[in-house]
Amino acid sequence: MRLNSLLNSDHFLLGTFASNCGGGMTVSQLPDRWKATWENNLVLAQLLDEAGIDFMLPIARWVGYKGETDFHGYVLETMTWAAALLAKTTQLNVFATIHTVANHPVVVAKQIATLAQMSNNRVGLNIVAGWNKPEYDALGLDLPDDHETRYGYAQEWFDVIRNLWDHDERFDWSGKYFHLKQVHGTPRPDFHPPIFNAAGSAQGREFASRNANFLFTPAMELERSRKELQELKAQAKAEGKDVNVMTFSHVICRPTQEEAEAEWQYILDNADTGAVDNLVNLQFAHAHSFPHELLEQIRERMTVGHGGFPLVGTPEKVADLICALHEVGFRGTTLSFFDYVKEFPYFRDEVLPLLKARGIR
Numbered sequence: 001m002r003l004n005s006l007l008n009s010d011h012f013l014l015g016t017f018a019s020n021c022g023g024g025m026t027v028s029q030l031p032d033r034w035k036a037t038w039e040n041n042l043v044l045a046q047l048l049d050e051a052g053i054d055f056m057l058p059i060a061r062w063v064g065y066k067g068e069t070d071f072h073g074y075v076l077e078t079m080t081w082a083a084a085l086l087a088k089t090t091q092l093n094v095f096a097t098i099h100t101v102a103n104h105p106v107v108v109a110k111q112i113a114t115l116a117q118m119s120n121n122r123v124g125l126n127i128v129a130g131w132n133k134p135e136y137d138a139l140g141l142d143l144p145d146d147h148e149t150r151y152g153y154a155q156e157w158f159d160v161i162r163n164l165w166d167h168d169e170r171f172d173w174s175g176k177y178f179h180l181k182q183v184h185g186t187p188r189p190d191f192h193p194p195i196f197n198a199a200g201s202a203q204g205r206e207f208a209s210r211n212a213n214f215l216f217t218p219a220m221e222l223e224r225s226r227k228e229l230q231e232l233k234a235q236a237k238a239e240g241k242d243v244n245v246m247t248f249s250h251v252i253c254r255p256t257q258e259e260a261e262a263e264w265q266y267i268l269d270n271a272d273t274g275a276v277d278n279l280v281n282l283q284f285a286h287a288h289s290f291p292h293e294l295l296e297q298i299r300e301r302m303t304v305g306h307g308g309f310p311l312v313g314t315p316e317k318v319a320d321l322i323c324a325l326h327e328v329g330f331r332g333t334t335l336s337f338f339d340y341v342k343e344f345p346y347f348r349d350e351v352l353p354l355l356k357a358r359g360i361r
């Protein structure tokens with residue numbers, strides 16, 4: 001069977017995250033913070049494509065986190081962003097990130113199938129079951145308090161998509177949330193596009209292991225991750241499944257350790273603290289993605305890299321840390337940078353050859 005390249009390779013997967021969002025993953029007031037314009041995203045995508053990076057993953061966001069800068073108030077829509085980037089690249093996989101309740105599954109199934117055809121099957125789908133209450137209020141949608149309903153809805157939503165991708169014929173669907181008559185969706189993708197899902201709750205993880213090719217979880221501490229991954233894999237194995245777990249990381253790579261750490265501190269000193277407060281409080285209130293007992297401790301990480309695992313230091317140190325993520329069992333990581341276009345070339349030239357030499361790329 002033909003497979004998407006993410007499912008067909010055994011190297012440690014690397015992608016970028018959140019370049020479609022103003023500020024990227026850094027909650028900063030600095031005037032040179034990341035501008036998520038189409039021009040910047042296109043330059044980045046072409047750099048990544050040429051460097052053999054595996055994928056780009058966007059964040060879907062409908063209202064910002066307020067604060068001085070209204071962090072993530074400026075965000076490019078992800079399905080259209082993916083379409084345009086796929087048309088302008090040749091190897092890179094590009095994901096669309098989709099909130100289940102804000103997007104009808106019949107529409108999404110056809111959008112993704114269209115992009116699969118357009119891109120020689122390089123499109124992926126990141127499913128968001130919902131957690132950000134102010135965003136749901138802004139859209140006039142109810143965010144159910146309980147995870148059972150959120151993921152119950154997401155399951156039926158994705159079952160509809162899978163049925164459309166698997167069948168040529170028209171069919172009726174009579175479920176709890178969807179009542180569809182004589183629906184069909186052609187063209188269908190040649191094979192199922194790769195599915196990402198990020199979840200911290202038990203229900204979310206069950207959803208991810210049932211439906212996604214890759215489950216995302218934060219890497220707080222390496223030994224904690226090792227244990228968590230062993231448990232996730234044992235659980236999947238008991239159900240006769242295999243699970244690929246990914247994480248997300250933030251890169252500050254400089255010629256010396258001192259320079260990299262000074263940059264970390266400089267970003268902290270210029271944080272948008274109002275937006276960081278809102279981000280942390282919303283995570284506490286509605287999501288289980290970060291372990292709640294660690295949330296205050298990771299306030300710094302929230303500021304610099306939206307909670308991503310810090311890859312801070314010399315190229316050698318950054319390569320060591322990526323190898324450590326690989327060694328504890330992660331299948332890959334996303335990368336973010338304060339300025340993706342300015343900083344990625346240094347990572348490409350100095351870190352990628354080390355990862356290659358160490359046999360993980």
Ligand SMILES: Cc1cc2nc3c(=O)[nH]c(=O)nc-3n(C[C@H](O)[C@H](O)[C@H](O)COP(=O)(O)O)c2cc1C
Pocket residue numbers: 058059060061097127128129130131132147198199200201202203204205216217218248286287288289
């Ligand atoms: C890598 C990654 C990507 C995510 N992308 C989005 C996104 O684009 N939009 C969004 O609202 N939430 C996003 N989330 C949040 C998750 O979809 C999920 O709702 C959250 O982790 C809460 O998990 P829980 O439902 O198990 O509590 C992302 C999380 C991670 C780790």
